[in-house]
Amino acid sequence: MRMNAMVVAWLVAGALLTGYVATVALPNADPALRKGTERFVALSAEEAHGREIYVRENCVACHTQQVRLPEKRFGVVRAAGDIGDESQAGDYIGQNPVLLGSLRIGPDLARVGARLTRAPQIIAKLRDPATAGGRVHGYGFFRDDELRDLAAYLLSLR
Amino acid sequence: MLAWMFSEEEWSASRRFLIAGVFWGAVAVFYEAIFAWKIGFPGFLNGIAWFSSGRVAAIAGDAAVFGFASNLLIAAAIRFAPRLGRASGIGEGIAHLAFWSWNLAAGLAWWHLSAGWTRGRAWGEAPWPSDLLRLLAVLILGLAFARAVRRAGREILDDAPAMFVGAALVAMPVVLILGKGLFWPFHNPYAGITDALAQAYVATALNGFWLLQLAAAAIFGFVPALAQRPLHSAPLAYVALLSLCAFAPFAGPAAFVWGPVPFWLQTIGAVSAMLLVLPAASILANLWKTISARWRTIGESPAAAFLLTGAIGLVASASARAVVAMLGPSQFAGLSVWAGAEWTLWMYGGIGAVALGAAYALAPALTGRTFVSRRLQWWHYWLTTGAVVTSAVALMLGGLIQGAAWASGTIPFSASSAAVAPLLVLRGVCAWGIVIGHGLFAWNLFLSADSGEVATAAERELAPAAGA
Numbered sequence: 163m164r165m166n167a168m169v170v171a172w173l174v175a176g177a178l179l180t181g182y183v184a185t186v187a188l189p190n191a192d193p194a195l196r197k198g199t200e201r202f203v204a205l206s207a208e209e210a211h212g213r214e215i216y217v218r219e220n221c222v223a224c225h226t227q228q229v230r231l232p233e234k235r236f237g238v239v240r241a242a243g244d245i246g247d248e249s250q251a252g253d254y255i256g257q258n259p260v261l262l263g264s265l266r267i268g269p270d271l272a273r274v275g276a277r278l279t280r281a282p283q284i285i286a287k288l289r290d291p292a293t294a295g296g297r298v299h300g301y302g303f304f305r306d307d308e309l310r311d312l313a314a315y316l317l318s319l320r
Numbered sequence: 321m322l323a324w325m326f327s328e329e330e331w332s333a334s335r336r337f338l339i340a341g342v343f344w345g346a347v348a349v350f351y352e353a354i355f356a357w358k359i360g361f362p363g364f365l366n367g368i369a370w371f372s373s374g375r376v377a378a379i380a381g382d383a384a385v386f387g388f389a390s391n392l393l394i395a396a397a398i399r400f401a402p403r404l405g406r407a408s409g410i411g412e413g414i415a416h417l418a419f420w421s422w423n424l425a426a427g428l429a430w431w432h433l434s435a436g437w438t439r440g441r442a443w444g445e446a447p448w449p450s451d452l453l454r455l456l457a458v459l460i461l462g463l464a465f466a467r468a469v470r471r472a473g474r475e476i477l478d479d480a481p482a483m484f485v486g487a488a489l490v491a492m493p494v495v496l497i498l499g500k501g502l503f504w505p506f507h508n509p510y511a512g513i514t515d516a517l518a519q520a521y522v523a524t525a526l527n528g529f530w531l532l533q534l535a536a537a538a539i540f541g542f543v544p545a546l547a548q549r550p551l552h553s554a555p556l557a558y559v560a561l562l563s564l565c566a567f568a569p570f571a572g573p574a575a576f577v578w579g580p581v582p583f584w585l586q587t588i589g590a591v592s593a594m595l596l597v598l599p600a601a602s603i604l605a606n607l608w609k610t611i612s613a614r615w616r617t618i619g620e621s622p623a624a625a626f627l628l629t630g631a632i633g634l635v636a637s638a639s640a641r642a643v644v645a646m647l648g649p650s651q652f653a654g655l656s657v658w659a660g661a662e663w664t665l666w667m668y669g670g671i672g673a674v675a676l677g678a679a680y681a682l683a684p685a686l687t688g689r690t691f692v693s694r695r696l697q698w699w700h701y702w703l704t705t706g707a708v709v710t711s712a713v714a715l716m717l718g719g720l721i722q723g724a725a726w727a728s729g730t731i732p733f734s735a736s737s738a739a740v741a742p743l744l745v746l747r748g749v750c751a752w753g754i755v756i757g758h759g760l761f762a763w764n765l766f767l768s769a770d771s772g773e774v775a776t777a778a779e780r781e782l783a784p785a786a787g788a
Contacts, residue, residue, distance in 0.1 A: 174487045178494045181569020190514040217440035220374025230578035239733045249580040251513040258511040259440040265659045269733040299373045300366035
């Protein structure tokens with residue numbers, strides 16, 4: 163059995179291009195996926211800076227920002243159903259990078275702003291998780307403005 | 321060691337990739353262990369920015385994929401592809417350029433991610449300078465390989481290893497350019513849910529078309545040589561390639577089962593992810609049938625043992641992925657630490673084990689020295705295999721416990737975290753076992769290069785059996 167070198171090259175490149183068109187380009191052209199939901203809100207300058215810190219520290223490695231269909235208004239973070247409503251594509255309009263995540267070492271943060279409403283509470287937890295009684299990693303090396311802006315960003319997630 | 325690291329004679333580029341792979345392997349397993357330990361003990365190394373858990377996780381992934389596995393598998397690819405094609409070797413000077421480009425990219429990624437400069441995308445955290453250098457390295461290797469094909473004649477691809485190396489070198493530029501957005505608007509052209517889909521595309525394409533194809537090349541190249549038997553079936557190797565092409569490019573959306581992407585995409589992704597067991601299984605079946613008439617090869621050669629374990633790991637990780645691609649199990653195991661089990665099985669049980677098998681087979685051929693200690697080789701093998709299996713089982717159990725707690729609708733997240741904490745600590749201990757194993761491997765290699773006995777002709781030649 164033989165396979166021509168060019169056939170192999172075109173087969174591989176063609177498969178990758180087809181996959182790209184089917185799973186990235188086509189959905190990108192779907193107007194339904196580009197329409198913002200009511201939960202989509204533009205971030206303030208402070209919140210946007212907080213988001214940059216969230217990206218910089220790769221928080222997405224341990225926290226998701228997606229509520230899946232079976233767990234909507236049912237899943238538990240602290241109290242029954244407080245995980246919130248199901249996430250939709252329109253919630254993420256313009257997010258670059260998008261921060262859905264794929265692993266929950268820590269809780270989902272898609273609606274964390276509805277659960278934690280006070281910035282000092284978040285800041286204390288980030289600065290010294292032991293005193294806050296959590297299993298969160300500490301970020302004592304953050305400047306005060308970084309802690310403030312990250313807390314503002316988390317509070318914006320509703 | 322340094323002398324032959326910087327020498328220019330034949331196969332020096334392959335040797336450099338080998339040594340770089342060993343170095344980056346040490347970096348990868350060290351960062352992986354720090355991350356695993358920080359998950360088990362959240363207070364560990366707190367307050368040091370360069371060792372914050374998110375940054376450490378990103379470095380561990382990048383170093384494992386692009387430093388450890390890629391370097392070792394490229395070393396094998398350079399050694400095997402032209403030889404099997406009966407063509408002249410890839411030009412050393414050109415290959416050196418590719419080596420420095422590839423490893424400068426890895427070094428920059430390490431520095432950038434440590435400093436917090438990241439693209440924030442899974443499997444694509446490294447900023448654009450690393451991507452451009454990686455693209456340059458792969459294009460150089462691809463052009464050199466194409467030249468070897470032209471010289472040898474196209475029948476070079478009758479050899480399964482050469483076919484997979486060629487396919488990987490064609491694929492990687494496409495993956496980098498399309499998946500990581502190396503076009504206008506440069507580097508970050510995706511946003512919103514499209515960005516999530518692009519990240520998933522990069523993950524499956526990089527794993528399937530780069531790592532898995534290079535691993536297949538190493539298995540099909542080394543196993544016939546070690547067992548002194550021809551490869552069982554060339555058509556079965558084509559099955560692996562064709563099924564990879566048919567399913568891997570479409571498997572990305574499986575990451576979003578029950579998530580915020582259209583259901584038709586979830587379906588395509590889930591079905592493709594389940595069918596991705598086929599290429600891994602066909603690789604394992606081919607290896608199994610090749611070596612089955614000479615099982616003692618496994619007992620005699622840690623390289624063969626690593627290659628077989630790696631092939632089994634590939635099937636195990638593809639199966640673990642297939643399970644969470646299904647709607648039912650995904651409700652429980654999806655987004656849980658089960659994903660950590662998939663990563664461990666894939667990177668260290670599958671691809672990593674194949675890369676280590678390739679390294680053990682390659683080192684005597686490249687250094688001209690045989691390993692000084694067979695016992696250290698077996699310690700490395702059992703420490704690594706034991707740690708990977710234990711980690712994977714612990715994380716799978718942890719994933720199921722988390723999933724059951726989440727599905728109860730009554731148990732707080734903190735309680736589910738506390739329930740799996742002992743398993744995460746066990747995983748952390750295992751991660752240090754992998755570090756120790758890698759240290760033994762590096763030490764053995766260092767001693768062998770300096771004072772090992774002269775390698776036998778069979779070790780130096782690594783010729784495949786007739787018909788392979």
